[in-house]
Amino acid sequence: MAKNTTKINALKLKVFCSNYNPRLLPARICIIKSQEQLRKFRILRIHDCGNLNILEASLKTLEITCYPIYAPSIVPILKKSGTLLQRLKLYSFSTREMSLLPETLKSFCPNITYLNLTNVEFSTQFFELIGNLQKLQFLNLLDIYEILGDEPKILAMMFAKLLPVTLQYLDLRRSCIRSYIDILFNNCYAPLKYLLIYRLKGEKGAKALIEFCIRRKTLNYVGVSIDxxxxxxxxxxxxxxxxxxxxxxxxxxxxxxxxxxLI
Structure with a gap:
């Protein structure tokens, strides 16, 4: 492929595990580098994050599903991709040195429109990242089991106010911020069209949702539990x-x- 097929404009690698067959890794890298028109290099599943630093690619879409994710190996790719990166998904039950990612994304990747993260801490770094992503349209936050700090309600309010005015889709089904859903609705100014929250937190949450709908007039669908x-x-x-x-x-x-x- 590297010699005879150089006009590929899209490439999907569903399995990219260098430990499984390390001899294939250089071949895949050679194929990718040979493509003159490759606009979207998309890795759907990566099972060995320890070797990611050998990839010298500028990406528009990066999706990693791995246990664990080793943040230092991802940072060089994020820096290399820079403003080109538009979609990022990092799904893992454990992310080592997670604090490196928000700062890197804030500094190098301001054009992200889709962000899917797990095990995120509601920290100052994370808030600064969300506030910096002024083109963000889709936001998924999974497995956030607690909001650290003495004032979780204040942090939930800060998060709601920082959501960018471009945001249309918000998924909080597996996030503890659902416990403060009324605070989120009362302080959110993003023009949400789609919202996944699983539960409404009783009449208080329902009232806040209704007031948000009246105030913003953008929300079309809310995904909830069938019960x-x-x-x-x-x-x-x-x-x-x-x-x-x-x-x-x-x-x-x-x-x-x-x-x-459209990317």
């Missing part, structure tokens, strides 16, 4: 469509796919 209280559901559906979160997740994946075709 939502019927009375709450009836009140909220006067202002926004409630659908089971798995259905909304599929719908939004199609929206994201169409968006990626």
């Amino acid at each position: 939502l209280d019927d009375n709450i559901k009836k009140d909220v559906e006067k202002y926004v469509t409630l659908i089971p979160w798995p259905v909304l997740e599929i719908l939004c994946s199609h929206v994201l796919m169409r968006t990626s075709l």
